[in-house]
Amino acid sequence: MRNPLPPVPATLLDIEVAGELRRGVPTARLVAAPDNDDVEPLEIEGVRITGKAGDVQTVPGDGTRWVAGLGGGEPKEYRKTGAALVRAVNSALAEDLEAFGGSGWRSPRPEAKPRMSQSGGKAFRAVQLALPEEASGEHVTELVLGLLLGGYRYKVSGDDPKPSVRTVRLVGEDSALPELVARASVLAAATALTRDLANTPSNVKTPAWLADTAARVAGPRVEVTVRDEKWLAAEGFGGVLAVGGGSARPPRLIEMAYKPSGAAPHLLLVGKGITFDTGGLSIKPAEGMHLMRTDMAGGAAVIAAIRAVAALGLPVRVTALVPCAENHVSGSSYRPGDIVRHYGGKTTEVGNTDAEGRMVLADALAYGIRRFTPDYVVDAATLTGAMKVSLGLRTGGLFASDDSLAAAVVSAGSRVGEAWWRMPLVEDYAENVRGEFGDVRQTPGGPGGITAALFLREFTAGLPWAHLDIAGPARSEKNYDEVVPGATGFAARTLVELAASLG
Structure with a gap:
């Protein structure tokens, strides 16, 4: 049984990658929008072509089957167009197969003859498109990201998967095209893996499952060590143990290390790995709680990023830590009013058990800095609803103690199609983090995103540090650009590109 x-x-x-178009393969054409309203729109086989970015039109005849608009031709418009095109092709494939044999589709045997549609044409599983002459390397990267990610699907089902195109042939003469496609494919795979992990339902995705899966997919150049609850207790990971204490599924710490020979800079990545979040005793409302299967999206991005860094062979040492726990409700749950001792000895006054992400990150940050002495520290987490209010659902919140690191994150994101906005670490609120009964307070008064970042800063030992709050863009309810409903995979590509810029 499947x-x-x-x-x-x-x-x-x-x-x-190909040098010329191939006969018999369905073809798509990329067309820019007219420069102004005075220019007559292009017309193909009686279809007026808009050229609007992401607008894919089907045309009759034996030649070009789809025409996809590029808008003004900006790189980000290539990404949007690539995603829209692959969705249109998948839709057409489903219609073609439906027309000659039924709603289901099973992968044909390699030796099987191509099936024929009722109209006599072969069912296609590939499409080709010629790159415009003006397409630069950045344009190609964005186009490939859109093509690879726009058709991503995640569905747990006993039915056969829906048909989808298997191959896209990019036709162009640039000798750098294979290398550009290969690198963009690794970036897309990082995003897709982040989506896979975050979309997996939490009845499957226990802390142990996430740790075991990280070890399985890491690749040969990444060393993975999984720390269990006994090790966490012996080492004093009070935050992770407190958050995970209410669940029958014990917590884990995932350690991943990529250590290329001769690499000088050392980047520590820390990702929140809450495999499900009820809010604990400070329980969340039922509405929307089902989305908390993606509350480990920051941890997923970190796992996927170090895997991609190793796949690209980047000359930078990277250590990734993902503290994994399930924040549940039981007689052993931690309580508001508790005082928790973190790794290294600092204590936290607990104000709200639903602010669990910062509790596990505090342990991992303190441990990673003391154990590995990195040059840079970056954490990623679906941390605060305040960031969704401040920046919406398509922009990540960036807090940083170092201006050059902040600029590097923003620049890396812009090169791979992920938007970041730097938020202030307002020192006037720093005193709010100081505790009365413990060293620090978990939920001090003031703006939620800022005070959460200030809390985490207490565990960074003054190192260049950036905190990425991805509560808004980590999941989506609709298609836009290369994003599909569910987990978006946001932050993974930025972390890979950041590592590349440091190497």
Whole structure:
């Protein structure tokens, strides 16, 4: 009986590079929008082409089947267009297969002859498109990201998967095209793996499952060590143990290390790995709680990023830590009013058990800095609802103790299609973090996103540090650009590109 769970990591379509178009392969054409209203729109086989970014039109005839608009031709518009195109192609494929044999689709045997549609045409599993002459390396990268991620699907089902295109042939003469496609494919795979992990339902995704999966997918160049609850107790990880104490599924700490020979800079990545969040005794409202399966999206991004860094062979040492716990409700749950001792000895006054992310991150930050002495520290977490209010659902919140590191994060994000906005670490609120009965307060008064970042700063030992709050853009309810409903995979590509810029 087929396992209804999708594979992790997901299999993405193949991008082939070719020098010329091939006869018999359905073709798509990329067209820019007219420069002004006075220019007559392009017309193909009686269809007026808008050229609007992401607008994919089907045209009749044996030549070009789809025309996809590029808008003004900005790199980000190529990404939007690539995603829209692959969705249109998948829709057309489903219609073609439906027309000659039924709603389901099973992967044909390699030796099987191509099936024929009722109209006599072969059912296609590939599409080709020629790159415009003006497309630069950045344009190609964005296009490939859109093509690979726009058709991503995650569904737990006993039915056969819906048909999807297997191969896209990019036709161009640039000798750098294969290398550009290969690198963009690694970035897309990082995003897809982040989505896979975050989308996995929490009845499957225990802390142990997440740790075991990270070890399985890490790749040969990444060393993985999984720390269990006994080790965490012996080492004094009070925050992780407190948060995970209410669940029958014990916590874990994932350690991942990529140590290329001769690498000088050392980047420590820390990702929140809350595999499900009820809020604990400070329980969340039922509405929306089902979304908390993605509350480990920061940890997923960190796992996927170090895997991609190793796959690219970047000359920078990276250590990734993911503290994993399930924040549940039981007689052993931690309580508001508790005082928790973190790794290293600092104590926290607990004000709200639903502010659990900062509790586990505090342990991992303190441990990672003391144990590995990195040059840079970056954490990623779906941490505060305040960031969703401040920045909406498509921009990540960036807090940083170092201006050059903050600029590097923003620049890295812009190169891979992820937007960040730097938020202030307002010193006037720092005193709010000081505790009365413990060293620090978990939920001090003041603006939630800022005070959460100030709390985490207490555990960074003055190192160059950036905190990425991805509570808004980590999940989506609709398609936009290369994003699909569910986990978005946000932050993974930025972390990879950041590591590349430091190497």
